Amino acid sequence: MSKNDYQLALKAAGAFMHESERFLVISHVNPDGDTTSSVLACALLLEQLGKTYVIVNEGETPAKFGYLPRFSHIRNLQKDEVAERFSHVIAIDAADSKRMGNVRYLFNDDARILNIDHHPTNDEFGNVNVIRTDAAAAAEIMYELAVANDFTLNPELAVCFYTGLLTDTGGFRYSNTSPNVLKIASELLQYGLKPGELAERCLEETTLEHMLLLRRSLQSLAITHRKQVASLKVTREDLQTTGASSEDAGGFVNHCRNIEGVEVGVSFFETEAGHVKVSLRSRSRVDVAEIAKQLGGGGHARAAGCTLTVSIDEAERVVYGKLREALGVDSDE
Secondary structure (H helix, E strand, C coil): CCHHHHHHHHHHHHHHHCCCEEEEECCCCCHHHHHHHHHHHHHHHHHCCCCCCEEEECCCCCHHHCCCCHHEEEECCCCCCCCCCCEEEEEECCCCCCHHHHHHHEEEEEEEEEEEEECCCCCCCCCCCEECCCCCCCHHHHHHHHHHHHCCCCCHHHHHHHHHHHHHHCCCCCCCCHHHHHHHHHHHHHHHCCCCHHHHHHCCCHHHHHHHHHHHHHCCCCEECCCCCCEECCHHHHHHCCCCCCCHHHHHHHHHHHHCCEEEEEEEEEECCCEEEEEEEECCCCCCCHHHHCCEEEEECCCCEEECCCCCCHHHHHEEEEHHHHHCCCCCC
């Protein structure tokens, strides 16, 4: 998308937010820091317009983001009943229509959708699409949407935008940390944010259950594909034994990718019997988004994922096969 087309898309998104008095605001399944902060920023923008909204995700929103404004408004479709149906939907950070999950059943048949995203795998499922694949985070696009449509920036919006940038750039350490990201972050700090405290909450602080689960899952660590792949598994039994929750399993894949000499890190998380969440991270050569897309998921070239409806051992077999092809090796050893 050219710079001019992108600006027109941002304006079209602002016009969409005027079309109705009530909106459904959603993200992708199993929400993370960027999508959480972005949907909450969207809620704040709708409030400025005098609109009402319902925020619904499929999956538990990590409690560590509870400091964000309007966090208590988020409903989890897996636990909360939502009887209402909506004519106007704003989907944020969903790499394709499937990544919205069962929230789609809350749409009217003729629902209009605003699709805001930064994933290269996005299939432009909206009536209005704002897709910028070189954006570091959905929050970067949300910030630019607010500026392009003359919304009033304030400390509540600033903490949402900053949190999204912080989490999706790994604390401004990943390769997606562009000059634009740092420029926006610098501007947001003028609203009284405390970057040290936010980094501690989002990136450093962890639970005892997380550490117990990590210790147990590291026993499954495997180095394969001629030492180019590192993977680990988290089973339902691991969760039960440690008393951990799904949220406590976050970030394990990074421990695999960070091993010296490893090109691709993989984690296999058994969310329930016959369902495995696969997370993929690559260093430089392998486009893991392409692998995830082939398996019904999506993401970025260096960070992607999917969910497979198979056993955890079968998930490993399938993903290992894809990695053999991507790395050009003839075995999993």
